[in-house]
Amino acid sequence: MSPIRRVFTYIRRYRSAFSLGLGCVVITTTLQLSGPWVLKFAIDDLAGGVTFAKLRYYALLLLVLAAVSGTFRFLMRRIIIGASREIEYDLRNDFFAHLQRLSLGYFHKNRTGDLMSRATNDLSAVRMMVGPAVMYTANTALTFLVAIILMLSINVRLTLIALIPLPFVSVAARYFGRAIHHRFERIQAQLSDLSAVTQETLSGVRVVRAYRQESFELSRFRSSNEEYVHRNRALIKLQSAFYPSLGMMMGIGALLVLWQGSVAVVGGEMTVGALVAFNAYLLMLTWPMIAFGWVTNLLQRGLASWIRILQVLDSAPTIADTETASAIPGIASVRGDVEFRNLTFAYGEHVVLHNISAIFPAGQTTAIVGATGSGKSTLLSLIARLYDPPLGTVFVDDVDVHRIPLSILRGAVGFVPQEPFLFSDTLAENITFGVKESQLSEGSLEQSAQVSRLDKDLQEFPEGYQTLVGERGITLSGGQKQRTAIARALVINPKILVLDDALSAVDTHTEEEILIQLRAVMKQRTAIIVSHRISTVRHADQILVLDQGRIVERGCHDELVARQGVYAALHRRQLLEEELAAS
Secondary structure, X not given: OOHHHHHHHHHHHHHHHHHHHHXXXXXXXXXXXXXXXXXXXXXXXXXXXXXXXXXXXXHHHHHHHHHHHHHHHHHXXXXXXXXXXXXXXXXXXXXXXXXXXXXXHHHHHOOHHHHHHHHHHHHHHHHHHHOHHHHHHHHHHHHHHHHHHHHHHHOHHHHHHHOOOHHHHHHHHHHHHHHHHHHHHHHHHHHHHHHHHHHHHHHOHHHHHHOOOHXXXXXXXXXXXXXXXXXXXXXXXXXXXXXXXXXXXXXXXXXXXXHHHHHHHHOOOOOHHHHHHHHHHHHHHHHHHHHHHHHHHHHXXXXXXXXXXXXXXOOOOOOOOOOOOOOOOOHHHOOOOEEEEEXXXXXXXXXXEEXXXXXXXXXXXXXXXXXXXXXHHHHHHHHOOOOOOOOOOEEEOOEEHHHOOHHHHHHOEEEEOOOOOOOOOEHHHHHOOOOOHHHOXXXXXXXXXXXXXXXXXXXXXXXHHHOEOOHHHOOOOHHHHHHHHHHHHHHOOOOEEEEEOOOXXXXXXXXXXXXXXXXXXXXXXXXXXXXXXXXXXXXXXXXXXXXXXXXXXXXXXXXXXXXXXXXXXXXXXXHHHHHHHHO
16 A cells, blocks of 8 residues: 555544535635635726725625635634644554554664654654645645636636746646655654664763763764754755745746736726736735645655654564464463473574473472573563564463463563663552552552562652652662562562562672562462572572573582582682672
8 A cells, every 4th residue: 555545544534524624625715716806896896986885895895705714714724733633643642552562673673763753753744744735735726726717717818828837837846846855854864863862872871971971972963963954954955946936937927917917908908907806816826836835845744754654654563462372361370381392592593592491380480590691581581472482482381372362471471671671750650560550459569569678768768659760760779670670570460470680789688688578479470580699599499501592401509519510610609709708
């Protein structure tokens, strides 16, 4: 389906409003075009004798026409532009909803600033295309057509003279329209780059200041901003030539009409009133020509932006419910048994997991240890299909995860990533992010905070749970962020609890307190813990040791220490580090 037909799917939702608005356009244009005709009769009538009654009659008639025309012009703008705002609202909702469905890999390839630019500036350009552009296209087209007919009824020869510039106007509009489209595409692309630079710099402001790179980031922003200004100036130069060119062409036509019309009046071929009316209609044609250039600009801008939006909307989610997804009657029906069967997984051509087979029984705790880059986080991400595993390799309750609806699968998993993300909201809202207020049981917030030992810090927060944590939790320490994320995972009461190195920023004393609290919680669910600390995993029911994407050892803590392998070496190294730190 072409981009134009795609945008009409949104316009059709408001066809009643557009029909009513276009009806107001017809009435407005009709009344507007009646003015010069009334003026024609008034001048010719007054030429035969001026009376107060005639002046009052024609003045009142012109005043009524202007008032009624103004009323319908107001309704025309309110209805059509209002409908375009509704279309913008629908488009923005659909755009954001589609972004929510896209897989993680899409956001790794596309910058946040670029997507934000498409969701704001490009959508506004599309609104101008379906609102003001449609309204003025109808208004100018109708004005042009009816004015030409009325001009022909007054004098055919003068009308043909007035239309001499029209072919040149068409050629100019075609040339400038293409050039505007191309240059606006380049402007929007550069605006996306500028937005991305701004977003990245503000998000990484701590790193920028820590490494004293403010001047470098300012230079990078200035360079991007200068290119944005340069591209806008190129478009402005084009537009500054476009509109005067149209005005000049129409002016030449008006000059010829005035010359030939005066000759016709002197020769008795037409009345003064007819010449005045003809020139009034010719003046009305000047605005449609100028408006035609403006509308062309809006249409080309809107079309360029619409194509950029469609590039996102046409990106299909790589992870979605399959047609064979079986309905599981509620999250409570998920026991939590997790199994990997001969799993081999790759990012593109880079294989990160090799022939992984393991069972994580419900109600038990499984720990995964290994060097950085051994594939631990990737393995955990496959359980909730944050990345899509091959068919027949990952199972929950002996059901392939591809057959479980994503809402149920992910609703059964409480996931705490290595780098927890907090929203610019209150502490309470961040903890209860994964559960609806109606589903939040009494005391669950406080209980989750107690298990994660976040309750210890509440006295330091000025407003307790209602304390704003700032963007990305900037007002909290690394340990507080991790404990908030743990509380968030616990409050949804998941059947599968996944902690991906979730205690790395917590001191050893607090870590021990949290682990003691978690042991009681973990007995009721499948717990999977990734950690570099032996103290974190030593009490697990089973421990898997990953090395370069392969399971090289498995067993409980005592078994692995006695085996004198990779795990035992890691254990000895950490014991040595603790002794050195204590000395």
